[in-house]
Amino acid sequence: MNLLAKNVKKKCPDCGCTQFFEDGARGETVCGKCGLVLADSMVDTSPEWRAFDDDQRSKRTRAGAPLTHTKHDKGMTTEIGRGRGELFKVTAAKRSQYIRLAKWQKRLVESKDRNLSFALSELQRLVSFLGLPKCVHEEVAKKYEEAVDRGLVRGRSMESVIASLLYAVCREMESPRTLEEISEASGVERREIGRTYRYISRELAIRILPAPPQDYIPRFASMLGLTDNVQAKAIRILVQAKKNEATSGKGPTGVAAAALYIAAVLLGEKRTQREIADAIGVTEVTIRNRFKELVEKMGIEEEIEKKIREES
Numbered sequence: 356m357n358l359l360a361k362n363v364k365k366k367c368p369d370c371g372c373t374q375f376f377e378d379g380a381r382g383e384t385v386c387g388k389c390g391l392v393l394a395d396s397m398v399d400t401s402p403e404w405r406a407f408d409d410d411q412r413s414k415r416t417r418a419g420a421p422l423t424h425t426k427h428d429k430g431m432t433t434e435i436g437r438g439r440g441e442l443f444k445v446t447a448a449k450r451s452q453y454i455r456l457a458k459w460q461k462r463l464v465e466s467k468d469r470n471l472s473f474a475l476s477e478l479q480r481l482v483s484f485l486g487l488p489k490c491v492h493e494e495v496a497k498k499y500e501e502a503v504d505r506g507l508v509r510g511r512s513m514e515s516v517i518a519s520l521l522y523a524v525c526r527e528m529e530s531p532r533t534l535e536e537i538s539e540a541s542g543v544e545r546r547e548i549g550r551t552y553r554y555i556s557r558e559l560a561i562r563i564l565p566a567p568p569q570d571y572i573p574r575f576a577s578m579l580g581l582t583d584n585v586q587a588k589a590i591r592i593l594v595q596a597k598k599n600e601a602t603s604g605k606g607p608t609g610v611a612a613a614a615l616y617i618a619a620v621l622l623g624e625k626r627t628q629r630e631i632a633d634a635i636g637v638t639e640v641t642i643r644n645r646f647k648e649l650v651e652k653m654g655i656e657e658e659i660e661k662k663i664r665e666e667s
Contacts, residue, residue, distance in 0.1 A: 367391055424496040425475060467503055474499055474513045477541075481521055484540045485532055494524045498559065507558050511551060515543045519552035523561050531566040533608055535636045568593050568602060568611040575615055578634045579626055588618035592649065601652035605645060609637050613645035617655075620662050 366373055367386040374387035377397075384394040406412035422429045445453045475496055482492045498520050502508055508516050518541040525532045538545045555561070569590050576586045592614045596602050602610050612635050619626050628646075632639045650656050 367393070424493055424500065425479070470503055470508070470513070471500060474503075474517055477514060478517050478521070481517065481537075481540050485521075485536065487521075487525065487530065487532075488528075491521075491524050491528055491530060494528065495520050498524065498561075501559065502555060505558065507555060511554075512543070512547075514541055515547050515551040516555065517541070518543050518548045519555050522548060522552055523556055523563060526563050526566050527561070529566075529570050531570050531607075533636060566607050568607040568614065571608055571611040572615065575611055575635055579615065579619075579631060581615065581619060581624055581626070582622075585615065585618045585622050585624055588622055589614040592617055592653070595653055596649050599652040601649055605648075606637075606641070608635060609641040609645045610649075611635075612637055612642050613649055616642060616646055617649060617659065620659060623662075625663075 367375075367389060369391050370386065370389045372386055372388035375393065376385045376387050377383075378385060382395060382397040383392050384397065385392055402415075404415045406415055478492065478495055478499070481487075482495075495517070499508075499517060502516060502520070518537050521541075522532065522534065522537050534545045534548055537543075538548055541548070556563070572586055572589050572593070576582075576589070589611070593602065593610065596610070596614070612631050616626065616628060616631055628639045628642045631637075632642055650659050
């Protein structure tokens with residue numbers, strides 16, 4: 356039981372003591388001398404979070420909404436005149452003053468804040484379109500602000516910088532998206548994203564290893580409507596293929612597509628190479644070549660051919 360001593364001005368009606376204790380576990384106020392319960396059913400006003408050291412306490416202590424890098428002002432600024440509907444909540448005599456204040460607030464915003472405001476709204480759209488998690492959204496916003504502070508955005512389109520950082524962070528957090536997907540979502544050419552990515556990653560010291568094919572399996576399987584058993588089988592195939600050095604130097608998306616095709620055939624959930632190619636965004640030739648290399652290295656040509664003949 357955790358008791359907290361507290362001096363109060365009132366006295367205990369029994370013994371006249373002015374020393375009281377608050378019992379947070381029971382919700383009671385107790386006299387420190389005679390033990391008389393002076394109040395019970397007290398409301399717990401302590402925070403809902405727990406902290407075990409000073410570092411955790413400083414991070415979790417807050418007032419209001421938590422700060423976030425996904426907003427240009429970290430979510431702290433009050434904006435005057437947000438939306439046309441707000442104007443009609445003001446009396447007619449004050450509307451001209453209201454409009455003037457809203458106009459001057461926009462004029463006094465720094466160029467960095469204007470840049471971040473437009474860029475982060477575009478980032479919000481891309482994150483929503485691609486179905487990315489909040490951690491990716493937060494990290495991209497943080498890196499973009501760092502790029503703005505270092506002057507890396509000057510002379511480049513905002514969209515290309517956002518797209519390249521999104522590509523890098525997705526790979527860093529093991530939720531990779533292909534350049535084709537990001538290009539389609541952002542409207543920026545694949546070549547421009549690649550060029551900006553190389554520049555930004557060099558300046559910000561971002562060093563990311565190529566994404567392994569296993570990272571693409573869950574998303575590709577979901578796009579093709581394949582079961583969890585097929586996903587697990589495809590991952591086991593890729594692990595075995597890596598041991599046999601069948602994936603070295605190959606594009607991860609093509610290898611992942613071939614592994615899914617093999618797993619689907621073996622487990623009776625066959626998808627054609629054309630269906631897989633259209634869904635994932637690789638060519639049938641790539642899938643066919645990776646398929647041949649994997650089955651040869653793993654020595655399962657006969658098993659695959661038998662399954663294909665049975666399903667034909």
